[in-house]
Amino acid sequence: MKIELNENKVFLENQGLKKEIHPFWLRERIDGKDYIDKITQQRLFDPTELKNNIKIDKLNLTDGFLEITFNDGTYNKFSIENILKEFINNNSTQNIGKVKWDSSFKISNNFDFEENIFEKKSMYEALVHFYKFGFVIFKKVPTKNNFIVNFANSIGSVRRTNFGEFFNVKSKPNPNDLAYTSLPLAPHTDNPYRNPVPCIQLLHCIENEVKGGLSTLVDGYNVSECLKKDYPEYYKILTETKVRFQFIDQSVILENWSEMIEVDQNGNFKQVRFSPRLDFVPLIDKEKLELFYSARKKISELYNSDKFRIEFKLIPGDLIMMDNHRLLHGRTRYDANEGNRFLQGCYIDYDSTEGKLKHLKRELNI
Numbered sequence: 472m473k474i475e476l477n478e479n480k481v482f483l484e485n486q487g488l489k490k491e492i493h494p495f496w497l498r499e500r501i502d503g504k505d506y507i508d509k510i511t512q513q514r515l516f517d518p519t520e521l522k523n524n525i526k527i528d529k530l531n532l533t534d535g536f537l538e539i540t541f542n543d544g545t546y547n548k549f550s551i552e553n554i555l556k557e558f559i560n561n562n563s564t565q566n567i568g569k570v571k572w573d574s575s576f577k578i579s580n581n582f583d584f585e586e587n588i589f590e591k592k593s594m595y596e597a598l599v600h601f602y603k604f605g606f607v608i609f610k611k612v613p614t615k616n617n618f619i620v621n622f623a624n625s626i627g628s629v630r631r632t633n634f635g636e637f638f639n640v641k642s643k644p645n646p647n648d649l650a651y652t653s654l655p656l657a658p659h660t661d662n663p664y665r666n667p668v669p670c671i672q673l674l675h676c677i678e679n680e681v682k683g684g685l686s687t688l689v690d691g692y693n694v695s696e697c698l699k700k701d702y703p704e705y706y707k708i709l710t711e712t713k714v715r716f717q718f719i720d721q722s723v724i725l726e727n728w729s730e731m732i733e734v735d736q737n738g739n740f741k742q743v744r745f746s747p748r749l750d751f752v753p754l755i756d757k758e759k760l761e762l763f764y765s766a767r768k769k770i771s772e773l774y775n776s777d778k779f780r781i782e783f784k785l786i787p788g789d790l791i792m793m794d795n796h797r798l799l800h801g802r803t804r805y806d807a808n809e810g811n812r813f814l815q816g817c818y819i820d821y822d823s824t825e826g827k828l829k830h831l832k833r834e835l836n837i
């Protein structure tokens with residue numbers, strides 16, 4: 472990738488393809504001290520107030536810099552490296568490729584909590600692990616009540632919901648959700664009825680004295696890719712049908728219409744939603760419904776099968792951070808008479824983890 476000039480035009484040459492860079496694109500990136508605040512990197516001018524017919528009057532390429540005088544009289548010396556950076560996008564979490572996994576996955580890479588971990592390389596590595604596998608476990612996290620909120624706010628900001636800033640997971644009388652019982656919980660994603668759905672769930676184990684109550688995880692990304700390969704018709708209908716997810720209690724009614732497998736504009740995996748006690752398909756054609764019900768049954772079988780699920784026990788001090796748009800989670804049954812099982816959870820969104828990852832990359836020069 473390189474910059475080339477031809478008359479008063481700037482071109483980007485990339486693998487034999489040559490494209491002109493719009494002069495306005497360069498003009499609005501003028502970075503002299505009169506144009507950009509050096510601390511915030513925010514513009515000191517409003518580009519929408521510039522005239523549209525920005526052109527280049529004078530151009531010179533020397534030693535890693537591009538000197539341009541524009542037809543509105545402004546001059547700037549651009550670093551070629553900075554211009555090329557905009558096309559490489561090497562700072563994105565999308566470049567950390569997702570690694571699909573199934574029941575053969577062995578959890579090995581845990582991260583010990585330590586003083587000031589949020590500014591250390593181990594936090595950077597933990598976040599990379601999170602983006603690869605969809606979850607990461609921190610060990611030896613202080614088992615103080617409500618510590619989960621400090622932890623979450625040290626990465627980014629807690630996403631508060633109608634359950635509060637955080638929630639306690641233990642059996643309680645008259646629960647408004649099955650999570651607050653000792654019943655087994657089949658693999659599901661949390662809160663598909665919210666818009667937007669919370670991106671990341673944090674769960675902190677404070678006490679766990681029971682034999683059962685194992686945590687379960689399933690890689691929804693892997694399952695949906697398998698469905699796409701082996702049952703393309705099922706995959707198609709689950710990516711095309713918006714269903715109504717709903718939550719109702721005494722104080723609120725939450726609804727969101729979404730696909731059970733959501734893909735982006737290029738057809739790539741974006742998000743799974745699965746919570747079969749809360750989903751309501753609209754009354755579409757009978758043939759389509761027939762296909763939808765078969766597809767939902769199949770994906771439920773896959774999510775619940777031994778082939779994809781891992782099971783492990785969270786012990787006091789463990790804190791798991793999991794991608795609620797990619798993974799399904801659940802737990803096995805436990806006997807509340809055996810002792811206490813007490814977890815605290817909260818949500819954060821992707822801007823927290825992405826922002827932290829990019830910050831640590833910059834600070835640690837990685």
Ligand SMILES: [Fe+2]
Pocket residue numbers: 650659660661800
């Ligand atoms: Fe859950």
